[in-house]
Amino acid sequence: MMKVNSSEEIGILPKNLVELQTTRMPGNKYNYNSGTPTTRLERLLRERELRKLNRSFQPNDEVRDGNGNREVDIFNELGLNEGDNWAREEELLERVAALRGLSDGCERQDGRPFKQRLLVVANRLPVSAVRRSEDSWALELSVGGLVTALLGVNEFEARWIGWAGVNVPDEIGQRTLTKALAEKRCIPVFLDEEIVHQYYNGYCNNILWPLFHYLALPQEDRLATTRSFQSQFDAYKKANQMFADVVNEHYEEGDVVWCHDYHLMFLPKCLKEYNNKMKVGWFLHTPFPSSEIHRTLPSRSELLRSVLAADLVGFHTYDYARHFVSACTRILGLEGTPEGVEDQGKLTRVAAFPIGIDSDRFIRALELPQVQDHIKELKERFAGRKVMLGVDRLDMIKGIPQKILAFEKFLEENPDWRDKVVLLQIAVPTRTDVPEYQKLTCQVHEIVGRINGRFGTLTAVPIHHLDRSLDFHALCALYAVTDVALVTSLRDGMNLVSYEFVACQASKKGVLILSEFAGAAQSLGAGAILVNPWNVTEVAASIGYALNMPADEREKRHNHNFMHVTTHTSQEWAETFVSELNDTIVEAQLRTRQIPPLLPVKVAIERYFQSNNRLLILGFNTTLTEPVDAPGRRGDQFKEMELKLHPDLKEPLKKLCDDPKTTIVVLSGSDRSVLDENFADYNMWLAAEHGMFLRLTKGDWMTTMPENLHMDWVDSVKHVFEYFTERTPRSHFELRETSLVWNYKYADVEFGRLQARDMLQHLWTGPISNASVDVVQGGRSVEVRAVGVTKGAAIDRILGEIVHNKGMKAPIDYVLCIGHFLAKDEDIYTFFEPELPSEPVAATRSRIASPVNTSALKPSVGKSGSKAPRSKPHRPSLTSEKKLNNHGNGTNWEPTPRDKMSLHEGSSVLDLRGDNYFSCAVGRKRSNARYLLGSSADVVTLLKELAGFPSAT
Ligand SMILES: O=P(O)(O)OC[C@H]1O[C@H](O[C@H]2O[C@H](CO)[C@@H](O)[C@H](O)[C@H]2O)[C@H](O)[C@@H](O)[C@@H]1O
């Protein structure tokens, strides 16, 4: 069998595997004949199709236990016999594994096909333990949507790591419970009482849970929480580390580690710190609130950063994902992209994966005799009455009091219905150690008692309220006899009860009233009656509407939802998540290949000292500037806007400038006054406005602008920029000679981005769409420049002037070009690139033969802000005969042949060996430069060493 050794092979399927696909799977609609999928979407679509095929090979006669669960154990494997289907199954799994690029081996020792190992890490295990004696344990199925959903997942070789819901302080207890759980493929994390109290009851359920559900605590409780916050957060981190320790102990290379829920937001970071290669996904089962809510959390940043350590972060709905990305951009200042969140080139993928249920399990259960008996009993018991049902954990997010009050209002307003309808409310006790939950229980009891007292008779009450859970069969029967299900969550991540109800309604086709604040509203909203649970009048009216709904409308609504519930299953959910996680790793590897390596500082320094005529081209902003978080500057927009030379650079720069073997050019987008202010005292070349103005600090400014540079668009663009500046608080724009820049770095990120999009749209399609301009989009800026204004286009003129001015005798044999340049300006890196193979650049490099034109560039007029004359520079210089670009209408700089550029007696200006050229992008993630440097601090270190200053370390 083919062994896939590394995930890198995903892009290059082993040949015989491709053949296998092409010959044996001809009918596949994603066209396996077409070769290797190249994009993420192609890969995911392919794998989805393969999964479907794979599933269609599973036999229908699975063995089920009395609960309708697949037999063997709750995480059973496919349950296939080594029968006829086996070989085909094996092939398919093999292909799935290969397409996933599984890290190591798709063949197991026993020769059976590979199933990816999945470590599911959740606070709660699917079974809770009850101690019978010193060494014996009863295991009960835990209640909650997370458990229900993950029970339906069977494509993986899964192990579940979590807390068994019980304190086990003794060694015998821990050993025996571990053994009992192992049979269910569960691995316990033992949390002592104090940790449970602080971490689970405290931080998780009293802080994060209400916050994520937009529920404010009463003021006095809020203050108590504020006081205990730090100790609870410490316990939370400690508990997460305990989960991580257990994962690390059981992890095998190639495993997927899937962390669940708000209890374990710290886990991805702990895991990645231990092993950066681990494939880590994190899924949140609750809503993720608006960033404005998350901002109030004292540990807001730490939590976000820890989650971002995961490779893939999933939510039930797009809204939650959007909120998360927005929290990361607003609170952490990171880049939100359609793919996720980027931090220093590392992408954490963020996406929505709506959960589902194992609908088949419910549908089958309805056929079981014991369920049928239950149904019969219930029908008899409530004969003559319509049954309304609520099934919830007794949690404030479920809106149980609101639901009951709405029901009361309905009875109040509809006396005819009082003896014709009953509300069955199953309220499963949960988190009973948390005071808020205890208060809620009392509150609900009080309301139910009052309403039953008010509308009950000697023989019947309108509300049957149960403070306990039901077993699976009883629950299915109840769903099946229900006429109207009432889900009134004030907020709910998804709400699987609504799915389960729909799955059990094939014959009755009852009505679902569903809160618009449950995640399920996005998937079942079309078939349900959506309500705002806070509006009891609306809910009461909806109850009336549902009870009176004609059969054909009920049927249509039901069919719509039934289709969704039976196709969007928990299995599909888990497979999609894991598949996407696998693919995220592949994508990350592909991205990593596009990221240049860090500058080999030692080598760059060594070569510098070995060279005789060095050229250093340095950008200014973010390259030589003081960091914005320097004391006194951070958060101060006014100070941040002033570009200042990094104070640690002053001395080294001076020394470098005074070295006769070194020529330094500061090449910046800034205007002349900014460069004058910062560099007037150094012996160097200043190239302002992307090189359109040039000056040796001892001399005057000259312009290198191409002749006939049309600037007639400036006023129109200025109007547009003024308009957007007025409407975007904390944005500003700069009017330069050859460009205008609108900057929204300090504005609200999202609003700024929206405004920028609007502005770009206008610039591209509006009145200046035909002007000779380039519209350049920066990270937080929009720049409009005359065509041909780029650093790469200017550098040949600059170089020509330098060579002439210096009367250079020896060719330049070392170039270091460092900057935080926009993509548009990265042409400067290629200009010097000695290793580009093709024309015309290759022809322009070192074979420079003819004499250089020695006439001077035209001096420019006045200071920054005044319009300089647009003249063709008098010094033709280094570039090839071709025009630099073909936009516009003849305003481009038309260079003379670069191979006419030379030193005296025809020798080359540049004698640059490949290993003496260092192009380097600062603070960028991807670049055409050869190398990267993180920040201006790294530039400081480098320049200090070049200047012979002792390095800090
Ligand atoms: O474990 P507990 O503290 O007793 O709580 C039970 C579970 O409650 C939450 O469930 C959520 O997950 C469901 C499935 O994704 C979703 O439908 C529902 O809206 C959520 O509330 C909690 O997130 C789980 O971790 C708990 O296990």
Ligand SMILES: O=c1ccn([C@@H]2O[C@H](COP(=O)(O)OP(=O)(O)O)[C@@H](O)[C@H]2O)c(=O)[nH]1
């Ligand atoms: O007596 C009960 C009541 C509820 N549930 C299950 O608890 C889960 C509740 O999940 P949901 O997503 O609706 O909300 P959660 O409780 O997770 O917030 C559902 O799968 C129910 O079948 C149960 O097993 N027994």
